[in-house]
Amino acid sequence: MIRLEEITTKNVWDVCRLKVTKEQEDFVSANIESLAEAYASNNEGYYAKPLAAYDDDLLIGFVMLGYGKTGDEDDPEIAENNYCLWRLMIDVKYQHRGYAKQILDQVVAFANAKKAGEAEYIWLSYEPENEHGRKTYQKYGFVENGEYCGDEIVAVYKLDE
Template identity: 40%
Template structure:
């Protein structure tokens, strides 16, 4: 069973050791970078980012990092959640874990853990066809915007 577990002293090093396939390296920041970013945000922002280890039973197989924006903070002038990192370790890709884990991520977002929202935003490298297909299968629609060279997609909640 797929679960999202808070990053703890027991699993943070496992999260850092997770890797995507070599051909995917340009598509996502390292988990070490993401956890460092999360730490800085925790110390400086009103709401901390939401970082989770993606687990299959007790085994860490992936990582996700999300955030909440008010309408004033958002680039899109609406209360929203953002998924800025989502990855499944190379050893677990192609086995359906990504789809199950992403469903869990959206399930969590729909509980509005840091406040109300009308949408979810994410972005992905334009050559990352696997990510595009996964996100589209959940109803994400490309907005036509490009952010830091990545395609932006939106899901209405």
């Protein structure tokens, strides 16, 4: 069973050791960088929620969620009062096993539970060259909305009402 758990002193270094393929390194930040970004964002009054992804007791990946604006000048309009799937990575050892959909199900459940606030959408962004990411998110139900976050394409997922 897939679940998202808090990052703690017990799992932080294991989360930092998770890796993607060499080809994916251009598309996702290292987890240690994401944790530093979450720390700084939270200190500045923004919402960032880094979470470890587990299959039962097996650490398989990392997710970072945001809510609302991040203070970045590139924030798209959709960021206001909506959730952001800021990061999603699955360790190279556990890719191609159907985990992406299951993790996305948990992200949607988190947003539907309104843990950071009310929202209509989850949004994310990806580089135009990230065809695998685009296909994965579109298959799940994310739709490109015409916005950009810097040079990245924005896609949105409509939450339950």
